[in-house]
Amino acid sequence: MEEDEFFGEETFQHYCAEFIKHSQKIGDGWEWRTSKEALEPPLDDFEVTETTTATEVIKYEYHVLYSCSYQVPVLYFRASFLDGSPLALKDIWEGVHECYKTRLLHGPWDTITQQEHPILGQPFFVLHPCKTNEFMTPVLKNSQKFNRNVNYITSWLSMVGPAVGLNLPLSYARAAFQDEGNVDRQDSFIEPKSLEEL
Amino acid sequence: MTDDKDVLRDVWFGRIPTCFTLYQDEITEREAEPYYLLLPRVSYLTLVTDKVKKHFQKVMRQEDISEIWFEYEGTPLKWHYPIGLLFDLLASSSALPWNITVHFKSFPEKDLLHCPSKDVIEAHFMSCVKEADALKHKSQVINEMQKKDHKQLWMGLQNDRFDQFWAINRKLMEYPAEENGFRYIPFRIYQTTTERPFIQKLFRPVATDGQLHTLGDLLKEVCPSAVAPEDGEKKNQVMIHGIEPMLETPLQWLSEHLSYPDNFLHISIIPQPTD
Numbered sequence: 001m002e003e004d005e006f007f008g009e010e011t012f013q014h015y016c017a018e019f020i021k022h023s024q025k026i027g028d029g030w031e032w033r034t035s036k037e038a039l040e041p042p043l044d045d046f047e048v049t050e051t052t053t054a055t056e057v058i059k060y061e062y063h064v065l066y067s068c069s070y071q072v073p074v075l076y077f078r079a080s081f082l083d084g085s086p087l088a089l090k091d092i093w094e095g096v097h098e099c100y101k102t103r104l105l106h107g108p109w110d111t112i113t114q115q116e117h118p119i120l121g122q123p124f125f126v127l128h129p130c131k132t133n134e135f136m137t138p139v140l141k142n143s144q145k146f147n148r149n150v151n152y153i154t155s156w157l158s159m160v161g162p163a164v165g166l167n168l169p170l171s172y173a174r175a176a177f178q179d180e181g182n183v184d185r186q187d188s189f190i191e192p193k194s195l196e197e198l
Numbered sequence: 199m200t201d202d203k204d205v206l207r208d209v210w211f212g213r214i215p216t217c218f219t220l221y222q223d224e225i226t227e228r229e230a231e232p233y234y235l236l237l238p239r240v241s242y243l244t245l246v247t248d249k250v251k252k253h254f255q256k257v258m259r260q261e262d263i264s265e266i267w268f269e270y271e272g273t274p275l276k277w278h279y280p281i282g283l284l285f286d287l288l289a290s291s292s293a294l295p296w297n298i299t300v301h302f303k304s305f306p307e308k309d310l311l312h313c314p315s316k317d318v319i320e321a322h323f324m325s326c327v328k329e330a331d332a333l334k335h336k337s338q339v340i341n342e343m344q345k346k347d348h349k350q351l352w353m354g355l356q357n358d359r360f361d362q363f364w365a366i367n368r369k370l371m372e373y374p375a376e377e378n379g380f381r382y383i384p385f386r387i388y389q390t391t392t393e394r395p396f397i398q399k400l401f402r403p404v405a406t407d408g409q410l411h412t413l414g415d416l417l418k419e420v421c422p423s424a425v426a427p428e429d430g431e432k433k434n435q436v437m438i439h440g441i442e443p444m445l446e447t448p449l450q451w452l453s454e455h456l457s458y459p460d461n462f463l464h465i466s467i468i469p470q471p472t473d
Contacts, residue, residue, distance in 0.1 A: 068398070068399060068400050070332055085307075086308075088312070113321060113322075114312060116276070116278065116311065116395060118396070121394070123308070123310065123311050
């Protein structure tokens with residue numbers, strides 16, 4: 001693997017695995033999928049999907065893929081009405097909160113566009129990945145400074161997700177601390193008292 | 199020997215004779231004649247078919263027209279793929295002209311991206327150029343350019359202006375004197391026999407010992423099923439711009455001379471024709 005990679009594919013896989021562990025605990029539906037071709041060895045592009053059926057009439061599907069060109073994760077998503085008909089870009093825009101609209105409309109590189117999903121070959125909406133390094137670097141630098149364990153995928157998804165309707169439960173953030181065995185958090189520390197009560 | 203610069207011109211000016219026929223279920227006020235056009239291999243369907251659209255809309259009522267889309271032998275054609283790639287991948291073993299069917303209704307939402315305006319094509323094209331430079335130069339060259347240079351790339355493509363395009367594109371084809379090539383080669387390999395739309399991976403043009411990697415090296419590494427074993431019969435054609443480059447060709451050279459205007463090498467793996 002390349003030593004000079006900022007966020008290599010193996011690192012991506014590692015953080016996704018940690019993310020999935022927590023997802024399975026709280027049951028919010030993320031899955032790990034591998035694309036396998038019959039004639040080739042297993043490919044190393046992965047996706048993570050969440051299928052949420054909202055109480056309203058729109059179903060969103062989110063995929064997290066790794067871009068080897070930009071060496072960052074990329075969020076692909078699509079939305080459809082319950083009858084299966086897809087939402088158009090303008091419908092998607094209507095669902096974006098005002099506070100995100102200005103930022104997203106700023107440059108052609110920071111916006112939502114329709115793209116072909118590189119594994120499924122179907123139209124999805126995508127947040128352009130080329131500015132990801134810019135906003136993720138300070139997050140990672142600070143985590144090193146304060147010696148906090150940070151799951152890149154969790155941090156990244158918590159920043160880009162809300163703009164497109166994806167809100168991560170706060171427990172994901174606590175899960176990242178738990179991995180480090182940070183004894184400040186109550187949930188990760190079993191007190192002898194509670195064992196006696198059992 | 200052909201000069202390397204001549205290769206750039208031959209690639210740019212490649213054309214495919216195409217016959218456009220209106221889908222039989224479209225509602226027309228009178229009979230629609232087929233429309234013939236030479237399509238530029240390096241461009242995109244929705245960028246070069248205004249005349250086709252106008253021709254068929256003349257015999258249709260406004261209310262029967264929605265977004266235009268194209269299909270070949272039942273397969274919707276992805277306008278965001280370069281024309282030459284679509285032809286090589288789907289129709290190169292058939293007789294010319296390329297017969298494309300034109301539709302104005304029942305847009306296949308699950309298969310095709312929408313193309314409501316030329317701006318969408320420009321955004322897609324520039325997105326590919328940017329991604330290619332991320333691979334070649336960590337985006338340094340494209341980010342150093344001014345907006346007007348980006349615009350010149352697009353205008354050069356849109357208006358079929360080879361010199362205007364290459365005045366800027368040559369900068370994207372340079373590399374530091376101390377290196378022997380780009381950081382990674384922008385490429386995509388397409389096969390109709392697989393579910394996955396294309397293969398794209400990180401691949402260096404130069405090996406650690408300084409040797410230039412070849413097209414054959416790339417295929418062996420990322421698509422081994424495409425290349426026949428040495429003693430075996432050739433199963434597939436490896437095609438770029440309608441030709442089969444020798445597998446010994448250095449990948450760096452291919453990237454500099456046979457890339458599409460988006461700076462990607464779009465490579466088709468197709469079954470060897472039997473005739």
